[in-house]
Amino acid sequence: MIGASGAGKSSLARALVGVWPAAGGAVRLDTANINDWDPLALGPYVGYLPQDVELFDASVAENIARLGAVDPEAVVCAAKLAGVHEMILRLPDGYDTQIGTGGHALSGGQRQRVALARAVYGDVRLVLLDEPNAFLDAEGEAALAEAIARLKAEGRTIVVITHRPQILASVDRVLALAHGQVKNFGPRDEVLAAYTRPAVVAGRQQAAQSKRPQADSPATTSAPADAAADRDAGPAAAAKAAVPAEPRFIQRSRR
Numbered sequence: 469m470i471g472a473s474g475a476g477k478s479s480l481a482r483a484l485v486g487v488w489p490a491a492g493g494a495v496r497l498d499t500a501n502i503n504d505w506d507p508l509a510l511g512p513y514v515g516y517l518p519q520d521v522e523l524f525d526a527s528v529a530e531n532i533a534r535l536g537a538v539d540p541e542a543v544v545c546a547a548k549l550a551g552v553h554e555m556i557l558r559l560p561d562g563y564d565t566q567i568g569t570g571g572h573a574l575s576g577g578q579r580q581r582v583a584l585a586r587a588v589y590g591d592v593r594l595v596l597l598d599e600p601n602a603f604l605d606a607e608g609e610a611a612l613a614e615a616i617a618r619l620k621a622e623g624r625t626i627v628v629i630t631h632r633p634q635i636l637a638s639v640d641r642v643l644a645l646a647h648g649q650v651k652n653f654g655p656r657d658e659v660l661a662a663y664t665r666p667a668v669v670a671g672r673q674q675a676a677q678s679k680r681p682q683a684d685s686p687a688t689t690s691a692p693a694d695a696a697a698d699r700d701a702g703p704a705a706a707a708k709a710a711v712p713a714e715p716r717f718i719q720r721s722r723r
């Protein structure tokens with residue numbers, strides 16, 4: 469899900485996971501209205517990483533287990549899926565580290581990665597990630613891409629909200645929101661193509677070619693700089709390079 473700040477992405481996310489009842493229409497999982505489910509029965513199947521991550525004043529393990537009974541095997545499994553196991557082992561008391569009020573024993577990026585493990589804990593079927601890479605470094609970003617790939621391979625449904633083009637390489641479809649309305653929805657490349665600006669892309673290509681006569685193929689010079697830099701790093705990077713130039717929404721929200 470993409471769109472400028474205030475477009476309504478987080479609002480829609482809250483409706484999708486049942487936190488906010490839909491004011492119009494309905495959110496259905498398989499054919500059942502999400503608000504007809506007993507929240508306690510539905511909870512274990514839905515993972516939600518909110519934009520403003522809040523962790524509980526408890527241990528890392530208890531946070532990942534969502535304050536329920538800690539099943540150590542499931543906690544480690546979720547942490548590994550989220551690519552955060554090694555980072556947790558480096559904490560002073562590992563999984564037993566108390567993270568304190570507001571989770572301030574952890575950095576912003578560490579909190580976001582523990583919250584990702586919490587979102588994928590157990591047998592989640594729907595995972596909603598609201599700007600999961602906002603505070604991540606390159607290692608965290610790679611772990612996130614890997615987690616999304618694994619969740620997809622296991623047949624789980626993932627909705628990810630992002631302002632950053634890298635993560636779009638992992639998705640099948642894009643929903644573009646503007647002013648609380650759906651602007652576009654469909655296969656990723658088709659939707660993103662509608663937001664690229666051919667004149668700008670052509671201009672960039674020309675500039676790149678005149679500055680770097682020995683630059684690689686024009687196809688890579690038109691891709692986002694970070695995707696181009698990664699283009700030799702493997703299949704995931706190739707997918708990144710396949711993402712067209714930045715959607716206009718993303719460019720606008722950065723200004």
Ligand SMILES: Nc1ncnc2c1ncn2[C@@H]1O[C@H](COP(=O)(O)OP(=O)(O)OP(=O)(O)O)[C@@H](O)[C@H]1O
Pocket residue numbers: 471472473474475476477478479480519
């Ligand atoms: N509880 C609320 N009551 C009324 N309006 C709200 C409420 N929460 C958010 N809004 C408004 O709804 C609009 C959409 O907010 P939302 O948080 O969904 O945007 P967003 O697309 O996630 O933006 P960002 O990219 O900055 O996170 C904003 O104008 C916001 O002020």
Ligand SMILES: [Mg+2]
Pocket residue numbers: 477478479519598
């Ligand atoms: Mg938001």
